[in-house]
């Protein structure tokens with residue numbers, strides 16, 4: 400881009416102003432001798448290029464100033480291509496510098512005696528003018544570039560906010576809408592050019608709520624048109640003072656859909672997926688099918704790995720909530736200090752380490768769906784009363800929040816513990832147990848389910864043979880006998896692992912007892928560990944889970960140490 404050409408209008412103003420003071424005609428040429436601007440007299444007599452070998456040309460090449468007072472005889476004009484038709488009496492050429500380079504020449508040309516005398520008499524001050532001229536041009540060019548950069552940045556920003564999959568509205572300090580992006584225009588069917596009042600978009604009540612939070616926080620879900628949004632607001636500060644507000648609209652149903660989608664990836668579970676024909680299992684299934692449609696709280700009681708979650712999912716699929724979210728929470732796996740925020744969500748900035756945008760809790764996400772509270776017996780006592788309140792009053796309050804949010808999930812809980820005993824021992828609230836235990840369903844342990852063991856083994860063998868591309872026809876009679884005689888402390892989960900192991904390592908066309916026995920023996924060896932050894936392994940598993948969640952980086956480890964309430968040194972020692 401030709402620099403001088405880009406500021407031609409500004410240059411024209413400068414030379415016209417100089418002409419009105421000096422009465423000397425002026426022209427400016429660029430580094431290729433192209434005439435960029437000229438005062439009117441010059442425009443009449445000159446072409447649009449300064450002549451080759453002219454004084455302009457010399458000034459460009461050498462970066463020097465030249466004053467010619469006798470254009471006919473001056474040796475500098477000897478080779479000028481325009482020598483024969485030149486009608487100038489005097490000429491002063493001043494080079495123009497920008498960023499250390501010569502980008503053009505300004506020429507003052509006298510066509511009459513008066514102008515020539517003026518140049519000669521004031522030559523010193525015109526010569527001094529060179530520096531100032533370069534400074535002026537430099538300033539104009541810099542401003543021009545800054546303006547262009549500003550324009551680029553604002554276009555970049557507009558493009559960015561228009562490509563977001565969330566709605567954006569920017570308000571000034573008087574709550575006037577300054578900008579709204581394509582997403583919000585399309586969703587709410589707003590005219591792009593129509594300037595609306597923010598109160599015509601957001602319900603007054605929600606605006607008041609945001610106002611109470613000084614526009615630094617979240618409200619919602621807020622129903623606007625056909626959509627429900629979580630509205631997050633932030634203030635725009637310049638030099639410490641508030642200049643405006645940004646509102647970000649996230650589609651609440653989309654947030655729910657993404658949970659549903661991740662749920663779909665886990666397949667839809669129906670009662671047909673629950674394998675087994677033993678009387679105990681059929682009884683449990685019958686009870687579950689009967690209550691599925693009734694929307695009552697169900698407590699699934701059974702040892703670990705008996706299939707409590709698969710039952711909970713099947714109940715959800717058979718209920719009228721099947722199109723909504725199924726949200727499983729393992730109450731025993733979430734650290735005590737995080738459980739409330741996981742369940743109820745938190746307002747932004749409500750505690751150290753909290754996400755700066757706040758968080759929607761599991762209760763809110765599953766407010767119309769099914770909430771599966773696994774290992775309910777591990778729920779800290781202090782949380783039990785809060786869960787009870789949420790279930791009784793059908794509303795929750797986020798950590799650090801004040802507003803009640805309506806929720807109505809169907810709750811299915813599960814435990815392997817004797818909750819009645821826990822109530823007697825004062826570790827579990829009786830009122831919560833009554834609330835959760837409207838319909839208790841006992842899921843039998845595998846060792847009491849007889850031939851189900853063989854049905855499940857064949858089912859898993861078929862399943863893993865496909866995965867590991869093995870051609871296994873079944874189990875040997877000895878193997879089936881062995882499988883039927885084992886006690887399965889880990890129930891179906893353990894049987895599943897056992898069959899997976901046997902599928903991988905079996906070399907014959909039917910599964911024999913060898914690999915099954917080997918796996919169970921190795922487990923027994925594991926089980927014969929001391930309490931200290933088992934605690935160490937358990938600790939390590941917890942830490943590994945946390946490291947998977949927060950990452951193995953230094954920041955990740957610092958966060959894990961913080962969450963687990965241990966020092967970095969202890970953390971390193973434990974993961975050695």
Ligand SMILES: Nc1ncnc2c1ncn2[C@@H]1O[C@H](COP(=O)(O)OP(=O)(O)OP(=O)(O)O)[C@@H](O)[C@H]1O
Pocket residue numbers: 672673674675701702703704705706707708709710773813815891892895
């Ligand atoms: N009847 C069944 N038919 C087929 N697969 C089953 C059956 N019961 C359980 N499973 C499988 O066994 C595994 C353990 O089941 P699940 O997680 O439902 O048990 P759980 O009782 O909830 O365990 P925990 O108490 O440890 O949470 C899962 O992979 C599940 O799919």
